[in-house]
Amino acid sequence: MSILITPETRILVQGITGAFGGKHAQLSLDYGTKVVAGVTPGKGGQFFEHNSVKVPIFNSVADAAKATGATVSAIFVPPPFAGDAILECVDAGLELAVAITEGIPIKDMVRVKRAMAGSKTRLVGPNCPGIVTPGTGKDSNGGCRIGIAPGYIHKKGHVGVVSRSGTLTYEAVFQLTSKGIGQSTSVGIGGDPVNGTSHLDVIKLFNADPDTHAIILIGEIGGNAEVEAARWIKANCKKPVAGFIAGATAPAGRRMGHAGAIVGGAEDTAAAKIAVFKECGIEVAVTPSDMADALIRAARAQGVTLT
């Protein structure tokens, strides 16, 4: 198994007719993902064509879900309209909305998150690379790829990866795959200060997933989400966990690319988070090049095999 999505998951793409959404819809189709619908208001009835595949486009998420059985949406809608796009997924009763869009106003996300409280829809992101559950084919083809991550660097296996950063996730996955270690699911939760799914939410899912045997937890400066996850791991998680925190050299008070990556006080520095990781029994990667090796050390210490 995997978490959040499986190779059977049927997905729709909001913003499929845009350049960005269209390009990544094609890459997901190439990966073997079941992209069954596109949504662009006003373009319902048209088709998104890629090689021999014709993906129907609908005016609304509800129409698309009803007609195609899609349960998950990948959102590539521009920032001013992205909050609305997320709420449309909630209204249509989707299981999962994955918001790739970067630069959604924080106030919009505050309102969206409040409006989602109590709904059945889970949000991953925004400002995230998405989710990949690798498949069994060549270069992990046949898996489910939602978002913008490179599918081909994955390998089907038993390590769960969760991170706020895109390229740092790819770095970790690539290190694992290069060492012959596969992944159950890799989840990018996004770099914004207000997001739908936290590190802890994903850690809980990995902990409950029998197919995930070990976890890499990648964080960065700002907020306390990594600390919250680490404390829960100490109390509840029996699986080996390796961690890395980016931003040890970031100057205080400056936003490092991600809207959420800012040191506001003593608690959200890299040093403080790394100290909590160690205290909670998480094997800390000394450098970003050390992420896979750190997990190997953690697994060995607990007698867990990763391959």
Next chain:
Amino acid sequence: MNVHEYQAKALFEKYGVAVPPGYAARSAAECDAALARLPEGPTMVKAQIHAGGRGKGTFTDGFKGGVKFCRTKAEAREAAGRMLGNTLVTLQTGPAGRKVQTLYFTAASEIKKEYYLAILLDRVTSRPVIVASTEGGVEIEKVAHDTPEKLFKVFVDPAYGLADFQVRELLGRLGLAGAEGKNAGKLIRSLFAMYWETDASMIEINPLITTPAGQVLALDAKVSFDDSALFRHPEIVALRDLNEEDPKEIEAAKHGLSYIALEGNIACLVNGAGLAMSTMDIIKHFGGSPANFLDVGGGASKEQVVAAFKIILGDPNVKGIFVNIFGGIMDCNVIALGIVEAVKEVGLKLPLVVRLEGNNVAAGKATLAHSGLALVSGDTMADAAQKIVKLVA
């Protein structure tokens, strides 16, 4: 985006948050005009720069204090003459300091008691939080650390907005009643309206004061806005002061690059914010010092790579360059071609270490190998970082 105190206070007034009368000036003549509009008597002269710590700052010519209390308007005029056009160094400006181009004159207020009031986003609850304290005029971090029981928080439900009972709770905790309570209540409601309507990311008033006459005034104002929401606030964008920003950061933003200057000597060019941060970290880990944060984004073009090279080489401290690209979807060869073109254009004389990984990496490496450039290849991040640190040392 940050704004100056005088701009923040103009917004305060617009939303009904009471402030002492004050006027900004950018020249000697404007200083005279501003002072003429203020009543005779004690006057504050405040240097308008974005960095904090102004009061305890020192000008490069030795003149002390970027916020001056003056007993008379004549004294204020004299202080203004020393401050305008002078360079102020504070704990937050770095040693180079910031040239003071605007002064703000206000009538000095009689203070009965100082308080603290701020509104910002609480990341744990994903709601706006109003933070208030009876300990104003001091560093709030110190209050939070030493006497957390004197810090009061109210979390605002975005579905309803600030509720009256929450305002009453704050006033009760701050011990404000009668005319003071009424005025403070109005101020808190107005401030929240401003926070919400302008897409502010933080508003801080330190100190908020009561006067013997029962007034409640914002004596200082620190306001920043959510960059992602600026598209719907042209009136806020108009307040932007480019003099307060690093010209290299402005240039980078024009090319869709995210750049932040640091103090070290190894320039970094990386794709992705997380990888860019950890590239800085790994340089430091192996004993080097990063000169900048630079994220070229997920879909960098050749032109962007060229622009990025020009920007990082504009920093005279740079003694070497580390390019670290994990091209998941991004074509490594595009980056390689950009590097070759940039080096040809700028005539690179510094050590350059390139680590390319990912999509079309073989073609990218071949482009670099056949370019005839004297660059060093790194296999992993660690390998490349060690190489550049050694070359620069």
